[in-house]
Amino acid sequence: MNIARKDIILHTIQTHNILPITSACNTNCIFCSHKFNSQDLNVYKLPQISIEDIEVMVSFLNPGRKIIIGESATRIVEGEPFLRRDILDILRIIRKPFKKETIEITTNGTGLTEEKIKILKEFEPIELNISLNSASEPGRQLLQGDRNPKRAIEGVKLLSKYNICFHGSIVAMPMEVGYKDIYETILFLDNNNCKTIRLLTPGFAKGSVIKFNFFELRKELDKFISKIQQEVGATILLEPPIITNLKPVVEGIIEGGIAHNSGIRAGDIIYKVNDYEPKTRVDCFNYIFRSKNPTLKIKRLCSGNIDNIEIYMTKGKNTSPEFVMLYDISSDTREEILEVIRRNRAKNPIVLTSEIGIDVMEKLLDEEIKSGMLSVKVVKNTYFGGSIKSAGLLLVEDFIKEINEIKENNVPDLIIISSKPFDYLEKDLKGNSLYDIEDKTKVKVEAI
Numbered sequence: 001m002n003i004a005r006k007d008i009i010l011h012t013i014q015t016h017n018i019l020p021i022t023s024a025c026n027t028n029c030i031f032c033s034h035k036f037n038s039q040d041l042n043v044y045k046l047p048q049i050s051i052e053d054i055e056v057m058v059s060f061l062n063p064g065r066k067i068i069i070g071e072s073a074t075r076i077v078e079g080e081p082f083l084r085r086d087i088l089d090i091l092r093i094i095r096k097p098f099k100k101e102t103i104e105i106t107t108n109g110t111g112l113t114e115e116k117i118k119i120l121k122e123f124e125p126i127e128l129n130i131s132l133n134s135a136s137e138p139g140r141q142l143l144q145g146d147r148n149p150k151r152a153i154e155g156v157k158l159l160s161k162y163n164i165c166f167h168g169s170i171v172a173m174p175m176e177v178g179y180k181d182i183y184e185t186i187l188f189l190d191n192n193n194c195k196t197i198r199l200l201t202p203g204f205a206k207g208s209v210i211k212f213n214f215f216e217l218r219k220e221l222d223k224f225i226s227k228i229q230q231e232v233g234a235t236i237l238l239e240p241p242i243i244t245n246l247k248p249v250v251e252g253i254i255e256g257g258i259a260h261n262s263g264i265r266a267g268d269i270i271y272k273v274n275d276y277e278p279k280t281r282v283d284c285f286n287y288i289f290r291s292k293n294p295t296l297k298i299k300r301l302c303s304g305n306i307d308n309i310e311i312y313m314t315k316g317k318n319t320s321p322e323f324v325m326l327y328d329i330s331s332d333t334r335e336e337i338l339e340v341i342r343r344n345r346a347k348n349p350i351v352l353t354s355e356i357g358i359d360v361m362e363k364l365l366d367e368e369i370k371s372g373m374l375s376v377k378v379v380k381n382t383y384f385g386g387s388i389k390s391a392g393l394l395l396v397e398d399f400i401k402e403i404n405e406i407k408e409n410n411v412p413d414l415i416i417i418s419s420k421p422f423d424y425l426e427k428d429l430k431g432n433s434l435y436d437i438e439d440k441t442k443v444k445v446e447a448i
Helices: 006-016 051-058 087-095 114-123 137-144 149-161 174-191 214-231 258-262 281-290 332-344 358-364 366-371 396-407 435-441
Strands: 067-069 103-107 126-131 166-171 196-200 235-239 269-273 295-302 305-312 349-353 375-378 414-417 445-447
Touching: 006 051, 051 087, 087 103, 087 114, 114 126, 114 149, 126 149, 137 149, 137 174, 149 166, 149 174, 166 174, 174 196, 174 214, 214 235, 269 281, 332 349, 332 414, 349 358, 349 396, 358 366, 358 375, 375 396, 396 414, 396 435, 414 435, 435 445
Parallel strands: 067 103, 103 126, 126 166, 166 196, 196 235, 349 375, 349 414, 414 445
Antiparallel strands: 269 295, 295 305
């Protein structure tokens, strides 16, 4: 594993508003991707970062956006933030220039002492994402190798006691702990005022000792959630989402929040915001987020009939409506694809997408597919294999393999792919260049 260079760290901060502070971790999760990373992957471990370095790094954060600590959303391996003894000092440094921005911290919960939780109130607005995984001590020990599992479990109770906003996450491994443990963990989080609960479908690459069928497990988890959601006040989100349409459906609401007080319910379809008609969930949520006091037109299924309802939402500009929607795609992506096709004067363009993203992409480009303007095909995560199905983990070699297979029966003049697998230097997780795809296949390739 490489040590992260300064330019990589600063790019992460500027682009994602993620403040990386440590790669150290004190648990040994059986589902952790980092410990199974191949030596040929370009992922980065943080060097020792001093408090003086943190002060400089904070100056690169963007105002008006959520500030994120501890979230593994980039190629930098994120550790446990509360292992830093100076974590409260770091929060004070952030709060000097950023008075109103929400600080979001992802933690495994092992550092949640009552003393620290009391002080966290000083830094509100603050949100914690608790990777609890199991509310039982044996479950935490099995799944995370937690040597003091009681600390995190008690920490959740303390967050509720001191009214600290938090969300919970559970890597769903019924093959290890059973559905009863998952059920009891969900109820435990809900009973302690957890805002939302993420139920994560585990991902394992080929060669893993734990094997399962991704889509079969997804179906099981879907059924499981549908059975228990009525017992739970918090919204349960199954991730990664498998989305088959682009309807702006409200997945859930934050109890006591803006949407709840406005009368919005889970299952509502928002078809108009002021005079704007959103085409996707992403369009809808972003437009409402940016709007002050928007008027929403909603379709709601009630007693077998669909009611059309108008709701006036009282909220400020650039603030969350405090409801949850699944993340599908922005309609801007369609315009980008069409612009790339026009610019290249392509006659036989093909859009490549991941196994999880195929339905969304086909719905987005439905008119163009039906007219024969373009086609959409899946590129599989051949390198990682196993249950890995996402665009962000595709490699150059995956694209080359798929394009060469396409060429056996077709001759595309343009391949359009996602830019998600590539860093700011346009290299994949193995350090191979985006431009290698074009060189090896002799087909024009553009990433958006």
